[in-house]
Every structure is written in C-alpha cells, then in structure tokens.
Amino acid sequence: MDGEVSLSFLQFMKTKSLKKDKVNIITLGCSKNMVDSEVLSGQLRSNAIDVEHENKKKDHNIVIINTCGFIEKAKEESINTIIEQVNLKQKGKLDKVYVTGCLSQRYRDDLEKEIPEVDAWFGTMELPLMLKQFNVDYKSELVGERLLSTPPHYAYLKISEGCNRTCAFCAIPLMRGNHASKSMEEIVREAEGLVKKGVKEIMLIAQELTYYGLDIYKKRMLSDLLKRLSDIKGLEWIRLHYAYPHKFPLEILDVIAERNNICNYLDIPLQHAANNMLSAMKRQITREEIEELVSTIREKVPGICIRTTLIAGFPGETLDDVEELKLFLKQQRFDRVGIFTYSHEEGTSAFEFDDDVPQEEKERRAQEIMEVQQEISFEKNQEKVGKIFKVLVDKKEAGRYLGRTEFDSVEVDNEVVIHSDKKLELGEFVNVRIVKAYDYDLEGNVVS
Numbered sequence: 530m531d532g533e534v535s536l537s538f539l540q541f542m543k544t545k546s547l548k549k550d551k552v553n554i555i556t557l558g559c560s561k562n563m564v565d566s567e568v569l570s571g572q573l574r575s576n577a578i579d580v581e582h583e584n585k586k587k588d589h590n591i592v593i594i595n596t597c598g599f600i601e602k603a604k605e606e607s608i609n610t611i612i613e614q615v616n617l618k619q620k621g622k623l624d625k626v627y628v629t630g631c632l633s634q635r636y637r638d639d640l641e642k643e644i645p646e647v648d649a650w651f652g653t654m655e656l657p658l659m660l661k662q663f664n665v666d667y668k669s670e671l672v673g674e675r676l677l678s679t680p681p682h683y684a685y686l687k688i689s690e691g692c693n694r695t696c697a698f699c700a701i702p703l704m705r706g707n708h709a710s711k712s713m714e715e716i717v718r719e720a721e722g723l724v725k726k727g728v729k730e731i732m733l734i735a736q737e738l739t740y741y742g743l744d745i746y747k748k749r750m751l752s753d754l755l756k757r758l759s760d761i762k763g764l765e766w767i768r769l770h771y772a773y774p775h776k777f778p779l780e781i782l783d784v785i786a787e788r789n790n791i792c793n794y795l796d797i798p799l800q801h802a803a804n805n806m807l808s809a810m811k812r813q814i815t816r817e818e819i820e821e822l823v824s825t826i827r828e829k830v831p832g833i834c835i836r837t838t839l840i841a842g843f844p845g846e847t848l849d850d851v852e853e854l855k856l857f858l859k860q861q862r863f864d865r866v867g868i869f870t871y872s873h874e875e876g877t878s879a880f881e882f883d884d885d886v887p888q889e890e891k892e893r894r895a896q897e898i899m900e901v902q903q904e905i906s907f908e909k910n911q912e913k914v915g916k917i918f919k920v921l922v923d924k925k926e927a928g929r930y931l932g933r934t935e936f937d938s939v940e941v942d943n944e945v946v947i948h949s950d951k952k953l954e955l956g957e958f959v960n961v962r963i964v965k966a967y968d969y970d971l972e973g974n975v976v977s
Contacts, residue, residue, distance in 0.1 A: 550624075550663075551579040553589035555614070556678065557607050558597025560685045560734050560770075562630055566595045567675035569629075569656060574676050576665040582678035590624040592617075593659070596632035598704055600872035607632045615646040627651065629659060631704040635876075653705055654690075674722065680923065682956030683730040683766075683939065684723050688716050688754065692736035694773065696800075697811045697879035698840060698871060701736055708737065710745050717757050720764065729956060730766035730921060731758070732938060737773040739781075752780040759788040765958065766921070768938055770796040774822055775813040782829040792935040793830055798838040802857035803850040806843055811878065816857065823861055834936035836865035841898060842891030843871045844882035851894050855901045864909060865942050866902040868895045903968050910943070910966035917976060920945050920961045922953050932961070934971075949975040 552573060556566040566582065573580040581589065592614045596607035607630070617623045625648045633640065634652040641650055651659045657667035677684055691706040692699075720731055735741065742750025758767055767790055769781075774797055785791045801807055802816050826833060839854065858866065870891035873884040886894075920932040923939070930947040937943045947953065947961055953975070961973040 549579060550591055551581070551584075551589040552591045552593060553584040553587075554580065554582050554593045554595065554678075555610060556582065556595045557610060558595075558599060558603055558631065560732070561687055561736075562595050562597060563678055564675070564685050564687045564734070565630070565653070565656075566593075567678055569593070569595075569659070570676035570678075571674045572656065572660055572668060573663065573665075575668055575674065576660075576663065578663055578665070580676065582676070591627070592623055592625070593627045593629060596628060596630035598630070598632035598635045599700065600869065600874070602872070604632055611640075611644055611647065615644060618646060625662075627659065627662060629653070629655070631701075634704045635700070677726075677728075679939075680955060681727045682921070683732065683923075684728045685734050686716065686720060686723070686731045687711070687734050688738065688741055689735040693740065694737060694813075695811055695878065697809060697882075698800075698843065698874070698877060700874040700877050703876045705736060708740050708744055710741050710743070710750075712745065713742075713750065713754055713757060716754060717761070720758055721761055724761055724763045727956065729764070729958075730768065731764060732768040732770055733758075734770045737771060738769055739772045739776070739778050749778045751778055752784050755781060755784045755788070755791060759784070759790055765790055766935060767791045768794055768935075770938065772797045774799060774819060777822055779825060779829070782826060785833070786830045793833045794836070794936055794938065795826065795830075795833060796836045796838075796938070797826075800838065800840050801843070801850070801854060803846075803853045806846060806850050809845055809879075809882075810840070810843060820861070834864040836867070836938070836942065837863050838867045838869065839898065840869050840871050841895040842886035842888075844873075844879060844885055846871075846886055846894075851897065855898060858898070858901050858905065862905050862909070863902070864906075864936060866899070866906075867941060868899055870895050906943075907966070907968045910968070910971060913963045913971060914966050915963065917960050917962045918945070918973075920947060920959055920973075922947065922955055922957045922959060924955060925953075932959070944970050946970065946972040947975060948973065951975075 554566045554570055556563050570580045594610055597603040611628055614626045618626050627649050628647050629651040631653060633650045637650045649662055660667050689708055689710040691708045692702050693708045738751055772795055799819060800810055800812060804816050807814060874880060918934045920934055922930055922932045924931050930953050932945045932947050945961060959975045962976050963971050963973040965972040
C-alpha cells in the first residue's frame with residue numbers, strides 16, 4: 530500500500546514538473562507600458578513560451594507585472610497588484626512573480642526589501658535581463674514583432690523613449706531616461722508589419738512626439754516621419770498623441786492637412802493656462818503663446834480636434850488661477866479635455882514646494898473644471914447631429930456596436946453607438962449619420 534502511495538506521489542510530481550510554463554502579463558499605466566508588454570510577449574512567444582495578456586483562464590503559473598509609477602494613485606494600484614499576485618504565489622497558485630516597469634525602475638531597492646516574495650525586479654530598459662529568467666536570449670531580429678493586446682485593427686506605435694524636458698511635476702525622466710528616438714526605418718518597418726497583420730489605425734506615442742529626431746538627425750523630423758507612414762498602403766488612420774506645445778514644429782500641420790489618412794486630431798497637453806502656474810510648472814510657454822499656437826493649428830487644419838490635459842491643485846494654485854483656467858477653456862473650446870489632480874512626487878523639482886492644496890480641494894477643483902468642459906463637449910456634440918461621419922467599429926457590447934470617429938482616440942475620448950440592420954465586422958469602417966448626442970458620446974445609424 531505504501532509503495533502504491535509513493536508511486537502515485539512520484540507520478541504526480543513528474544506530471545507537475547513536466548507541465549509547460551505559461552506566462553500572464555498584467556499591464557498597468559499608459560499605452561507606452563502596453564507597447565513594452567507587447568514587445569515582451571512577442572519575444573517570449575518567439576521562444577516557444579506560452580504567454581497571454583491579462584489571462585482570463587487563469588491557467589498560468591508565472592506572472593509578469595508591468596507597473597506604473599507616474600502618480601500616487603498609479604503607484605498604489607501597482608503595489609496592490611503585486612501584493613495580490615504574491616498572495617496567489619504563497620497559496621501555491623503561482624510559481625513565479627516578476628515585476629518590471631516604471632515603479633520597479635524607480636523604487637526597486639525599497640520594494641525588494643518590502644516585498645521579498647517577488648522573484649525578480651526589472652527596470653524599464655531591462656528586457657534582455659528579464660528574458661534570461663526564462664533561459665532565452667533577446668532576439669534583435671524581432672524588433673517590431675509584438676503580440677498585440679489591443680483588438681487587431683488598431684495598435685500603438687512608440688516612436689521614442691524617455692524625455693529631455695524638465696517639467697516640475699513630472700517623474701518620467703527619472704524612470705525612462707533621456708529622449709531617444711527610434712530610427713525612421715525601424716518605425717516604418719514596424720508600422721508596415723502591423724498593417725500586414727490587419728491593423729488599420731496606428732496611434733503614435735512618445736513622452737513627447739514633437740522632439741522626434743533631434744537626437745539622431747539633429748533636427749525635428751516628425752513631419753518627415755508622418756509622410757513616410759502616410760505612404761503605407763492599407764494604413765487608414767494615423768493619430769498623434771502627446772505633442773509638447775513649446776517649440777511646436779508647425780510643419781507637421783501642413784502634413785496633417787495634406788494627408789487623408791492622418792486624423793484631424795492632435796493631443797497636446799497644456800497642463801494649465803495661468804502664467805504663474807505655467808512658469809512654476811516649468812512649461813517654457815505662456816498663455817499668450819498657447820493661444821497663438823492653438824489659433825495657428827486651427828487655421829492650418831480647419832476642423833481639427835484638439836485634445837488637452839490639465840492639472841488641478843499644483844502647489845501655489847489659487848482660486849483665481851482656477852477661474853482663469855475655466856475662462857481659458859470657455860474661450861478656446863477644446864474638443865477633448867482630461868484632468869489630473871497634482872501628485873507630489875519625490876525627485877521632481879516641484880517636490881521642493883509645499884503641497885499646499887488638500888487632496889479633497891484638488892478633486893473639487895478638478896470636478897469644477899470638468900463641469901465647464903462637459904458643457905462645451907455637449908454643445909460640440911449637438912452640432913454633429915444630422916451629419917455623417919466615417920466610423921471605425923471597435924467592439925460589440927450588450928448587443929450594440931461601438932465605434933469612433935477620426936476625432937476620437939481609444940478609451941480616452943467619445944464613442945459612437947452604432948445602429949445597423951446588418952451585421953458589422955469589428956475593424957470595419959462605416960458611414961454613420963448621427964441622430965443623438967450626449968455629453969461625451971454620440972448615437973447614429975449606418976448609411977450606405
């Protein structure tokens with residue numbers, strides 16, 4: 530009997546040891562992190578390692594958490610996720626937990642002491658080292674090869690890494706280093722590969738798009754890159770995210786206006802409008818210069834959708850500054866606005882300031898500012914009723930199709946509820962006549 534038990538146990542252990550590893554990648558934070566996770570998964574897959582993004586089946590035994598360390602809420606989410614996965618490991622449901630990304634880059638020494646159960650920590654630029662954990666080498670010939678975590682019809686494309694700016698509130702250079710552009714040939718090759726896989730929309734991302742090329746070509750080359758990308762057959766939409774307003778290369782506006790497959794869309798984070806705040810934030814631009822730039826953008830690309838991002842509660846911000854920002858929004862009438870409450874980050878120059886606006890007050894100001902934008906958004910959406918727009922079908926939820934116009938990026942902007950008598954394919958473009966408009970979304974019928 531004892532022999533039978535021992536034999537059964539040995540068979541169980543043998544079966545367990547022969548079970549193939551499966552990796553689950555959990556991505557937190559921004560789209561730049563998402564691209565990093567996609568590149569990692571592509572490298573693992575090419576080495577015959579089973580890997581999934583956000584694996585719902587939970588049949589994996591290894592987890593890699595790609596963390597965000599940008600602001601306090603993001604750091605909390607990252608730490609909570611790490612602890613959650615470590616708890617699963619302690620219960621025997623996972624064999625290994627690895628952590629990478631911005632939080633790991635920034636706080637690795639402290640985290641190793643606080644959460645020793647994590648098997649290994651990696652910085653933002655240590656992909657080859659992470660692959661060593663799986664006894665495989667980084668394959669340079671796979672540059673651009675990614676396992677997409679997005680639906681197959683759109684993808685993010687990172688054109689550079691890091692940032693040379695010194696904005697007072699931002700910790701990104703601490704985690705991502707100085708600006709480093711990818712070569713134009715590499716970007717174009719990657720975009721061509723994505724299109725061959727069925728991608729129809731590419732969203733260009735970087736810490737700062739407009740700086741592209743200065744380091745390797747000694748001049749700003751975003752306009753040249755846009756032309757090269759625009760020439761790729763089958764690429765129907767190119768979208769620009771994160772354009773810095775200071776020394777904005779106006780020549781890209783001519784390219785946007787000329788090329789039909791470059792969306793009339795520009796994401797240009799402004800952060801504030803009061804000059805004393807812009808100066809304290811080290812934004813290198815004044816309100817007057819911002820207004821002139823916005824006017825030029827609209828003049829050169831009529832009908833362009835401008836998205837911006839703002840910060841509420843920066844040290845020293847007064848109620849007068851908030852009122853000035855609200856007036857600025859009413860005057861400029863941006864199409865899309867996002868807002869963050871200020872996060873007091875060690876290592877930034879603003880950390881020397883007294884974080885003198887209580888969190889509750891930061892949130893109240895942010896809400897007050899967004900209420901102004903909500904009214905603007907509603908009014909702008911009402912103007913679209915009765916008009917026909919080209920819409921990309923993104924998904925089907927609760928029996929209805931949801932899509933976006935060229936004026937809307939994924940997750941952060943408006944959606945269009947699409948009514949259709951026939952079945953639609955995800956990734957298909959359809960013409961939609963808008964019949965209803967809400968604060969942030971539209972509703973319409975497919976027209977032939």
